[in-house]
Amino acid sequence: MIDPLIRRLERRDVLSDEEKEVLRAAVASTRDAGPGEDLVREDSRPRESTLILEGFTGRYTILKDGKRHISALHVAGDFVDLHGFLLKTMDHGIVTLSPCRIACVPHDALGDITERYPHLTRLLWLSTLLDAAIYRTWLVCLGQKDALARMAHLICELALRLEVVGLAKRRRFRLPITQAEFGDALGMSTVHANRTVQELRARSLITWQDQQLTILDWDGLNRVAEFNATYLNLEREPR
Amino acid sequence: MIDPLIRRLERRDVLSDEEKEVLRAAVASTRDAGPGEDLVREDSRPRESTLILEGFTGRYTILKDGKRHISALHVAGDFVDLHGFLLKTMDHGIVTLSPCRIACVPHDALGDITERYPHLTRLLWLSTLLDAAIYRTWLVCLGQKDALARMAHLICELALRLEVVGLAKRRRFRLPITQAEFGDALGMSTVHANRTVQELRARSLITWQDQQLTILDWDGLNRVAEFNATYLNLEREPR
DNA sequence: CGAGGTCTTGAAGACGATCAACAAACGTGG
């Protein structure tokens, strides 16, 4: 059931059978959520953390003028608000961007894990560090790169992250996200997001239709994005 | 010696005497570093993590065209590359922006802590989660706010973070950072960073001279920045 | 006293935002 999470962690280190069992046991419940549903609200103090089993979600903040910024995209296997376990109060919301299946893990269960399973604790900690590495990379993109490079970069990243959990094959994956949402994540207007997609198409780097994104030229896209996968920590090693 | 770290952690939770002792014992050595010195290099695999005892440091990435982005600023009490303990390979560098005093904590010592001190482990984990919360907030600023709001926001943040470790008094603190470095952190050119500082001065929100920054109008600065301190998690509660 | 870093100013131009309008696709209910 929590296969995507296990798959994601096993990409970075070895998990014992006992640890997998502990993770499975930590899940109190699962449920389906429709698109556009708030999984976690800003200023709330959740008593459980949410794990994405299927679908896409986004971490967002709404500003006073109504603008929305999406500071993270999350896919199957991502523990979207694991940080809520220790941060307590959410400083942003989490919304489903597509229909999702999610699992709920009570903070009590996470507390037990930290008391009894040091290695598994380090892997959960690692999970939040991977998120942070992605934030850092997005910061660099947002701070210094133009719209085309930013969008190319995000597409490269999603391809690799989805591949880890078996949702991308041969640089092709389902992307049930609107251009407006893409723009909110990339810090550009919807109109400009659209023009940027078109530019990527015109350069024969990607196709994107019917929620299917295909990377036509991986090397070219990497070059435009100045993409370097180090930050995704795709190496398996003892942690 | 590691008082700033303890002070920062104690702001968020209670530390036992034993835990403080364990932290002190984890420090293998301390040393001074001059300004502009690389504490950690990109692509390196450090075997120890660095704790800032004094001074300012920045997390940076250099792009192919020579542009530098600073994705984080760190002050006394910050465990700048604690994440290196689990991420293994650094995807960015860390440079001193002023003369610094730093402490080195071997990864082995951190590993021991995770095996034997669950609560202290959670606090170290929390420390990296606080960094991540700051990244998220910077992302929102960079993605949606204009130059003036971004700079105002950073100043508000630094004031509170420095206050936690006793380095800001009555909204006044030493800021040994150039406008160019500020620009690199805020995603704006040096020229525009300068004009933005001038605009903040013209609005009587701050003064900034001789490396001393004074906030003249905290509420006004907060309003311009649309600043909300929730993400800094300044509440002390059991974690 | 000269050299280099930092701060400052002006002018030109680029990138992306905004506004407005329309086309296409979709889902829902009549």
Add this chain to the structure above:
DNA sequence: CCACGTTTGTTGATCGTCTTCAAGACCTCG
């Protein structure tokens, strides 16, 4: 099955923020 409203994608035109380039002032320090 079609009518309808809504969402998403697309295009054009204008405007503004910020970048870039260039140069000069100021400061510190060897």
